[in-house]
Each structure stands twice: as structure tokens, then as C-alpha cells.
Amino acid sequence: MRTIPAKIVFLALIPLIAAALYACARTASMATLHPVEVETAPMCGDCHPDDRAALNHTEDFFTVKHRYYAEQQSRTCTLCHKESFCSDCHAHREELKPSDKYKNSPERALPHRGDYLNQHKIDGRINPAACMKCHGRTNNERCRTCHR
């Protein structure tokens, strides 16, 4: 007798399990907009001393953490941030450096400040993976003027 491959059984079970779990969930959604205006660089933990405190906009939030939180819970980001806030840096096709658009905010952790035409040759050799995230499959028209 032919047996059904385990992979197919597993793949078929996923939507069934998901449907069952969804049917039983029925919890209220979180708000779509943060109910009160917050100041720049908010400390979420001041009002939400639970897992949301991890979203405190500390110094390391901008340099490291925000990428991981966006992958896990981007709906929380949208409480306060519009899509354009992300696309200002994480663009599909962009000609202006983020730091050029916000020279009046030097305190912000924005990429490519100053002379980056030359500096990118050094940074690219040290850790090209840092370039790949934004320029690997998108936003690389300027790269292709030299890298052909």
C-alpha cells in the first residue's frame, strides 16, 4: 500500500491547525493608532511595564533592535509610525541618502553621513552583509554605475 509522504501530511495539517486555532481565538485587536501622542524617542516601558518595555527607544534601539522587532511585531510599529517612516531608509529605489534629508537632525542614527562614496569601499570590505540588507536586491541603481 502506498504511504503519503510525511511532508505532504505536515503541509496539509498546517492550514487545518491554523484554522482551528483561529476559530478559537477571537481576542480583541490592539488599537490601530496609539491613543495619545508621544514625544520623540518614547520610553514605552514608562506606561507599559510588560514586554512592550523592550520597545523603549534607547540608543541601541535605533542601531540594532528595531530590525528584529519589525520582523516580529511590525503592527506595534504602525501604532505611531507611518509607512513612509520605514521607506525613508528602507527604500526600493532611492536617490537621496536618508542623512541628506535630515541634516537638521544630526542626533539621529542615520546611515551614510558625510563622504560615503569613498567610505563605502572600506565598510564594504569590513562587513558587506551590512550593505546587502538595503542594496542587495533593491536600491542599487547607484551601485551599478560602478559595479557592473
Add this chain to the structure above:
Amino acid sequence: MKKNGIFPPLSSGPLIIRTAFTVALLFLLLLFPVAAPAAGVTGDSRTYFQSRETVDNTKVLGAYEYLDLAVQNRGPETITFHTGGWLRYDITGEDFDKKSNSDLQYAYLSFKSKTDNAVVNLGRVMVFEGVAAERVDGVYARTDLMGGFGISGFGGSPVEIGSGAQNATIYGSRFSHQLSDIYKIGVSYLEENKDGSVSRKEEGVDLWMHPLSKVELLGRSGYNAVTKGWMENAYYLFLGPFEKLRLNTEVSQISYKDYFSSATSAAFKFQAGVLDPNETVRILGEEASYAVTDKMLVSADYKLYRYEIAGHAEYFGGKIKYSLSGAGLGGSLHRMEGSTSNLRYSEYRVYGYKKFGKIDLALDIIDVSYDSPLNGVKDAYSTSLAVLYDLKTEWKVGADIEYSHNPDFDKDIRAFVKLLYRFGAGVNGGG
């Protein structure tokens, strides 16, 4: 004045057709929420003028218009439409060998349910879910399930540059579980097909853990099922605050042949002798930051890059930041110690900003001092001065000027003017 370099023409792909299709589709979809009597429109218009010199000594004055719109009804469920894009026209000169250019960054109809945080986005959507950090012309959906589980999925045509593929599809999913305040864990999958063959197949695990107060661990691992190797393992441990001290540790590993296999830019097609395509780098980093007062933060950081083939490099230094209401000062000093002379340099930065009534002023000075001169230049520096004026609540106007001296330009002067307009009621912050 430019020293050397060429500026070859760019190729254009099928993106124009795809973008036009998306715009047409989305405007059709837009009819629905606009027709709702309680719909509201909010948005931002940002107009920029940039004067600069290209690497082939052409002076360019470009005009950019960035427009972001959101249309929202106020019915029992939340249906919104979001779109944003930009266009550029060069008043003098020609940048990128094109007099004009444009891009539709995002444009989607979004349905958010009142229960289970269920969301369906349709159009040109940005997807950040586990291994997926994609822009897709298609659909994205997610929902909470019972018992802390959650599931998301997406599919459509990938919005990429330079792949050259005529027919491309992408789809993926993420399944997650969370125990509030303790952990969030997700497993995710992504597959991309181009012209009938699999070009990407990636699997990943993402993790956030908060096992103890003042201990936070986050990171992810990504596996390339095409090259059959781990692309990336990146994990961070955040400890603190202990009184005023925070400690951050990074441990990561990247395998070049697995990580860069899906790149569409030639910049990531490495060659032995420059960057070996079989290289693996392991990064160990540590940062300690100390809040001297509630206004002053000092930090020291160290990062070790250990390459399997090319030796190692170290990057270390410190930062200081002093913030007041409407004003601030900052500075940093870092040193890169690489294995070759052109990877040894010191970098310095000082900046300050202050608000005077309706006027914001900012000054930023950056200097990079190379151990061995590059193109005859030992110190590359840039100085920028920026001003922003609040015309009204909705209107702002600003200008800045930047002067640079570096290995590519003896003297590079750039000017930038901007006009910002925010419209519509009920726009929440965050830009």
C-alpha cells in the same frame, strides 16, 4: 571638483510596467474607501532641491517631490489605503543619465479586523516577517491564533532591481508563538522563483527572550536551502540597566556564499583577491553605555571581525551625547584596525543642534583620517550646517549646505532646500 571616475548609463528593467500596473490596480481599489462617506485623507508632501556635482563633473540641480497619502474610513472595521512615492526632475544637468526618475515605494489597501490583530494588505506591500524583508506586488496577511500562536503569509511578484527576470514570484510564511513578557519565537520560510527556476529558498528562526528582568536576548538564524548552508546567525544580549550601566553583546556569523547568493547587484559578486566569495566572518561586539546624568550618556564599544580567509579587523571607540530640551551636543571617536593599510583609519565626529523659537539649527563635522593616503588624501572631512523654520503647524521650510574634501573630490559643495507640508486631521506622529 572631481578627480576621476566615470558615470555609465543605467539599464532599466520591467519595473516601469510593473509599477504602472500596480498604480492602476491600486487606484481601482482606492475607489472603495474613498467612496465611504466618513473617509479621511492625511499625508505629507516633501519637496527637495539638491544642488551637487556628479563624479563626472556635471553640476546637477534636482527637484524631488515625495508624496505620502493615507485614506481611512471610520467604519466598524478599519479599511485604509496607503501610498507613497517620489519623482525627480533635474532642472539643470542630468543625474543617473536620466533627466527624470520616479518610484512607487508602497501602495496598498489594508483591512484590519477588530479581532485577533488580523490584517490583510493588498497592493505594493512591505513585508517584514522573519527571513522576509521584502517589497512585494501582491498580498500580505497575518492573524493571531489561539494560545499565543500567530501566522502570517505573503505572495506576489518581488519588487527588485537588476534581476533581469521576466517572470518572478515570491511567497513565504511565518509561524510564531509568544508568551507575553517571556519570549517570542518564529519560524519562517521564503521562496522566490525566477523564469521557472528557484532562485531563493530561505528558512529562518527568530527569537526574542526576556527570561529575567534586565536580561534580553534577541536574534535570528537564516538557512539558505539553495546553497544548503547557514547564511547568518546573529544574536544580541542586552543587560541592564544596572543603576546607570547597560551592556550589549553581539555574536554573529555570516557565510558569504550563502548570504550573498541572491544579490542582484554586481557589487556582491565577490572575487578572490578582493573579497573571497567563500569567506566567513564572525563578529563579536561589546558596548557599554553609562548614563552619567539623565542628560548625558557616554559609551564605549568594541567590535572584532574575524575572517576565515582574510585575517581580522577591530573597530573600537567611544561616544558622548548630551541632550537638553530642544538642544543637544554629541561626539564620537573610533578607530578601525584592519589587516591592510587601507583598512586602518580613525574617525571623529562632533555635532550640535539647538532650537531658537521657530528655528532649528544644526552643525555636523565628520573627519576620517587614513593611515595611508587614499588618492593623495589623508584626511577626508565634511561639514554641514542646516536650518529648519516652522512656518505654520503644517508647513516647514529648511536649507542646508555641506562642504567636503575627500579622496574623490578636492572640494565638494552641496546645497539642499526643503519644503515640508503635512495635511489632514488626526495624523499621528512618527513621520
